[in-house]
């Protein structure tokens with residue numbers, strides 16, 4: 588196995604504040620010291636009546652493994668194609684490495700390595716020969732030693748002289764990543780790199796991405812339609828659906844929260860607030876929405892809270908847990924395949 592020494596857990600150091608209304612979470616970040624690698628503002632792509640990407644904003648910071656998550660058809664590939672200037676935005680602005688993409692296209696693209704579609708190789712030539720040809724096509728001077736170095740990095744050095752047609756899908760994906768690394772890019776953009784791979788192949792790609800981030804200091808922009816994939820390797824993430832942002836934040840804060848929000852409908856809000864005053868429940872009270880009280884509380888404590896209110900003669904007509912991000916993502920994913 589290659590890269591076996593890599594730790595597969597990464598945590599993010601960015602503080603974040605969450606405020607949740609109808610699953611729309613607005614996050615405030617403290618990124619004073621971080622350099623923006625990608626800055627997208629109001630990005631929109633229309634295909635006739637269809638709005639594939641709708642006023643999208645996102646920021647990727649240096650050193651991020653940025654998870655770009657969304658169900659099929661959410662607009663991920665369309666966004667990535669605009670980042671790579673393969674298609675033109677209908678409106679909006681993209682800055683990469685602090686510069687306007689459309690005015691510094693060549694310079695910016697020379698610092699990016701990307702796999703958008705499934706990488707294409709000459710199946711009857713060896714892995715090494717493929718990389719030699721592809722580096723020649725790219726018009727850049729890439730020493731032969733660099734090719735072997737990259738094959739080693741992705742765990743294919745022992746198969747360097749094997750024909751690509753003998754490779755598994757996962758090996759071809761890794762060869763694709765080796766190709767994107769030949770010119771030593773600062774930013775690597777991968778569109779669903781683990782799609783169609785078996786669990787072992789997925790793990791190898793994940794380990795490779797973590798290695799490139801942690802050991803090689805690359806910034807990585809990674810799209811997926813699988814929450815778990817992003818959760819395992821990303822430091823920050825955004826979820827998009829129907830071309831627009833649903834949530835953005837650090838993976839740690841968005842997914843690893845033990846507490847749960849719950850909506851409680853009572854007959855008398857003022858009386859309820861009076862009753863919880865100076866009790867442990869007061870600390871869990873978050874807000875009033877319409878005629879409901881919102882509490883943030885450990886799941887296991889929800890029955891106790893309901894009982895406390897009823898015992899104090901509050902009429903409780905509904906207790907509705909607010910769905911977690913995971914449930915929510917599953918729901919939009921199910922909707923997207925309908």
Ligand SMILES: Nc1ncnc2c1ncn2[C@@H]1O[C@H](COP(=O)(O)OP(=O)(O)O)[C@@H](O)[C@H]1O
Nearest residue numbers: 634637639657658659660661662663664665666
């Ligand atoms: N060239 C195109 N012409 C028309 N519609 C397109 C084109 N490319 C993508 N779309 C539509 O834009 C939406 C977003 O697609 P895409 O960016 O491929 O989503 P994702 O990569 O998240 O699965 C989809 O509804 C898709 O059908």
Ligand SMILES: [Mg+2]
Nearest residue numbers: 663664665778
């Ligand atoms: Mg796609």
